[in-house]
Amino acid sequence: TRWTAGMILTFIAFLCFFIPSLLQESPSRADFAAVNEATTAGLDMTAYPAADQSLIRSKLGLDPSRYQGVAFYRSLNAMDAEEMLVIQYDPSQKQEVVDKVNARIQSQKDIYKGYAPEQLETLNQAVVSVHPNYLLYVTGPQARQAESQFEEAL
Template identity: 30%
Template sequence: MDRRKRGPGSTVVWKYIFAGCIIIYTALVFVYMSGSNRPFKEVKQAMEKKIDTEHMKDVSSQGLKRYYGLNGADYDGVMMYVSTSSMSAEEVLVVKAKNTEQARELEDAIEKRIEERKNVFEGYAPEQVKMLKEAQKSVRGTYVFLAISPDSNSYREAFTKAL
């Protein structure tokens, strides 16, 4: 039997399947990595509805300077809540950077802060260290998010929906 008359070979079919997978993967990467056109004020309002303000206080730009050594005025928007107790590592941070380079700098500062906080709590508060290890971080375009909390997953979900 002549092989050419049976239709496309399996290699051709696999090429199309592979090409389709690449297209789907690329689309997902663009969706995931894309930022948001929503104004910071709207994102902040959506996040503040979720935050436990009974146990956390708003420190925003001053907190960014105090805890991260970064000037809040250099960013398009800063929302930062920290625990009212010095014995807790709880923290929620949302920053809208002016560009992706600034967002990367903020990511580095977040990693440094998490490591410093782990060292602080290492000897006497293992539950705080665990919370720091399970911190939720996300960068979407120029938006940078961090949640160190028992509710960090719900905070991250709220952040994603807010965008």
């Protein structure tokens, strides 16, 4: 019976080690342009004009040339916290992208907490949807709709 108990424990240890790797989400094969288009479909994008590469570098600290696809939309009004990022990256870059987005959110919170409590609340409700090779970050009243469309597009 010791041998049987040992085999059972070994089998359980084996399952505990390998099952999590089997349950991990695999990278999406969806085309970046299609994901970006689906994410923004039907949204009022007047609140989110497209940003150029220099703005992506300065606001997010991300070099767009290092990623498979990057689309950043930001309000032109500095008093407005509405912005959206759709990014496709190599899975090895995931933590780097997540860290940059979290730093951006914290930086924005630090700016708005002193004088714009409604914008701070917008940031507190920011959506960050992280996948093995895609991330969506969006703030504003359309955030949940964008998230739903993003998830569906993947």
